[in-house]
Amino acid sequence: MNSTALKWFGRSWMLVVYAFLFLPIFTLVAYSFNDSQLVTVWSHTSLRWYKALMQDSDLIAAVMLSLQIAFLSALVSVFFGLFSAFALNRYRRFTGRGLLSSLASTPLVMPDVIVGLSLLLMLVSVQQALGYPERGLFTILLGHALLGTAYATVVVRSRLTEMDSKLEEAAMDLGCRPWQVFSLVTLPLIMPALLSAFLLTFTLSFDDVVLSSFLSGPGYSTMPMVIFSRARLGLNPSINALATVTIVVVSIVVIATTLYSLRQERQRKRDMALAQRE
Amino acid sequence: MASLMQTLKNSIPSWLTGRRLVIGLPYAWFLILAFLPVLIVLKISLSEMQSTAVSGMVSWQGAWPSIKLDVSSYLFLASDELYLATYLSSISYAFYTTVICLGLGYPFAYFMARAPKQWQALLVMLIMLPFWTSFLLRIYAWKTLLVNNGLINNALLAIGWIDSPIEILNTPFSLLIGMVYSYLPFMILPLYANLSKLDARYLEAAADLGCHPFKTFWLITVPLSKAGIVAGCMLVFIPAVGEYVIPELLGGPNTLMIGRVLWDEFFSNNDWPMAGAVTIVMLLLIMLPLAIYNKLQSEGRA
Numbered sequence: 150m151n152s153t154a155l156k157w158f159g160r161s162w163m164l165v166v167y168a169f170l171f172l173p174i175f176t177l178v179a180y181s182f183n184d185s186q187l188v189t190v191w192s193h194t195s196l197r198w199y200k201a202l203m204q205d206s207d208l209i210a211a212v213m214l215s216l217q218i219a220f221l222s223a224l225v226s227v228f229f230g231l232f233s234a235f236a237l238n239r240y241r242r243f244t245g246r247g248l249l250s251s252l253a254s255t256p257l258v259m260p261d262v263i264v265g266l267s268l269l270l271m272l273v274s275v276q277q278a279l280g281y282p283e284r285g286l287f288t289i290l291l292g293h294a295l296l297g298t299a300y301a302t303v304v305v306r307s308r309l310t311e312m313d314s315k316l317e318e319a320a321m322d323l324g325c326r327p328w329q330v331f332s333l334v335t336l337p338l339i340m341p342a343l344l345s346a347f348l349l350t351f352t353l354s355f356d357d358v359v360l361s362s363f364l365s366g367p368g369y370s371t372m373p374m375v376i377f378s379r380a381r382l383g384l385n386p387s388i389n390a391l392a393t394v395t396i397v398v399v400s401i402v403v404i405a406t407t408l409y410s411l412r413q414e415r416q417r418k419r420d421m422a423l424a425q426r427e
Numbered sequence: 428m429a430s431l432m433q434t435l436k437n438s439i440p441s442w443l444t445g446r447r448l449v450i451g452l453p454y455a456w457f458l459i460l461a462f463l464p465v466l467i468v469l470k471i472s473l474s475e476m477q478s479t480a481v482s483g484m485v486s487w488q489g490a491w492p493s494i495k496l497d498v499s500s501y502l503f504l505a506s507d508e509l510y511l512a513t514y515l516s517s518i519s520y521a522f523y524t525t526v527i528c529l530g531l532g533y534p535f536a537y538f539m540a541r542a543p544k545q546w547q548a549l550l551v552m553l554i555m556l557p558f559w560t561s562f563l564l565r566i567y568a569w570k571t572l573l574v575n576n577g578l579i580n581n582a583l584l585a586i587g588w589i590d591s592p593i594e595i596l597n598t599p600f601s602l603l604i605g606m607v608y609s610y611l612p613f614m615i616l617p618l619y620a621n622l623s624k625l626d627a628r629y630l631e632a633a634a635d636l637g638c639h640p641f642k643t644f645w646l647i648t649v650p651l652s653k654a655g656i657v658a659g660c661m662l663v664f665i666p667a668v669g670e671y672v673i674p675e676l677l678g679g680p681n682t683l684m685i686g687r688v689l690w691d692e693f694f695s696n697n698d699w700p701m702a703g704a705v706t707i708v709m710l711l712l713i714m715l716p717l718a719i720y721n722k723l724q725s726e727g728r729a
Binding site: 258 | 445446449450452453454456457458460461462463464465467468471531532534535537538539541550552553554556557558559560561562563564565566567568569570571572574578608611612661662665666668669670671672675676686689690693699702703706709710713717720721724725
């Protein structure tokens with residue numbers, strides 16, 4: 150195979166894989182505008198399922214609960230993720246560092262059912278002993294925050310690794326106390342990573358069905374739990390409408406934050422260049 | 428203000444240094460939420476189910492605690508052939524998923540790493556974009572695509588490859604489509620991270636010495652990307668073994684996956700010791716891949 154043929158082979162390979170990855174998303178959006186009751190037959194364009202979605206109070210309540218849990222879970226995850234990334238990145242030697250590193254990365258690959266079941270059995274044991282916590286928002290939050298902390302650790306840790314440590318050293322030389330170095334130098338520098346960790350862990354929580362099913366109590370159904378129970382029964386066009394709404398919202402947020410971080414990055418580079426010229 | 432800070436400072440015990448706080452806080456968090464639960468599952472798997480509650484493991488006879496280990500759940504697990512068949516079938520589904528993801532993902536990551544530099548960020552973003560859309564909704568979309576009168580069957584009918592709709596949904600094939608679909612990005616990203624760092628000088632040297640491009644690929648590119656291959660395979664294989672949602676939505680009632688068995692033991696049969704035993708055996712099965720994965724993580728290569 151000569152190099153032109155190889156190039157075209159590469160391009161078509163990539164195109165096919167991208168098509169495979171995006172096909173379901175386009176289908177969701179397209180069929181949300183389909184008037185037919187059958188998800189598979191195209192009749193004509195309509196907003197019928199969006200109207201049905203707006204009247205679906207069960208689903209709307211579930212979306213609200215999911216948004217609450219996702220927001221809180223993202224906050225907690227970024228907080229603990231920041232600490233564990235710092236511990237692993239800044240302290241090279243301490244007893245049990247290997248264990249912490251394993252514990253922080255295991256939830257990333259551990260099957261959801263194992264995490265969900267084991268957390269639930271522990272929470273039930275705690276409840277039997279102390280009478281607390283009731284299963285509900287708090288227990289779901291704990292599960293999501295555990296998973297989120299693992300992801301936030303990866304994101305923040307990689308940012309800390311590639312960060313220029315000279316800036317922190319300079320601040321220390323100029324007499325900053327450790328806390329000031331952190332809040333005046335380190336924190337602003339890792340802000341983009343904290344922001345993307347927040348978005349990532351928010352999405353993870355908003356998307357989770359297995360952990361929530363194990364950890365939720367009566368009266369606490371998250372959005373994925375409602376979708377899952379409906380999808381098990383069959384196909385339901387208002388789910389397509391809901392999917393389209395989430396896709397639009399998520400795309401706007403992702404694009405906006407990407408543009409924001411790019412601008413921040415450019416601004417920082419400009420400032421650095423300026424500082425060096427002076 | 429200054430005196431307030433001073434009071435606050437004095438109220439912090441002297442052993443609590445910044446370093447101890449930074450290490451101790453995440454340590455406690457992960458020990459309580461990730462490590463302790465596994466010990467409790469182990470304990471419950473060795474307990475006996477008494478009507479609706481799990482019996483206590485330790486009972487007191489006078490001053491001596493007597494620990495009763497009930498291995499009946501494990502014995503049942505070992506004696507029932509359905510459990511064995513389910514474990515084997517979970518592992519083989521996870522294995523096929525990993526192999527197909529590697530087959531699709533390696534060339535993809537390879538070409539992505541050799542694409543013009545200014546495009547690469549966009550190409551990576553396009554791989555991550557589906558991830559931002561709910562995984563559950565994307566699997567649900569495959570259900571729409573794969574049903575008998577769905578888009579895939581209609582397309583195949585239209586181009587004349589088939590004469591009547593074929594049964595795709597609720598077969599092992601549809602399960603594999605869903606699994607490969609969901610896990611492919613987890614294969615591509617570590618492979619790309621690895622291949623994009625490959626030093627092009629090795630390839631040039633091989634070419635200068637008259638090595639055929641295919642031979643160069645097998646003898647240089649593939650061995651150098653071994654860490655990426657292993658990382659990608661572990662990221663796909665380990666979670667795939669215990670997958671629950673995809674088989675439930677796309678696999679139909681007859682595909683055996685251990686995640687579903689665990690779910691049913693817990694939610695339908697309410698048999699906690701059995702669910703615990705199923706979990707512990709699953710953990711043992713993924714122990715080796717997990718150790719390899721953690722080793723890669725701590726070396727910072729993954």
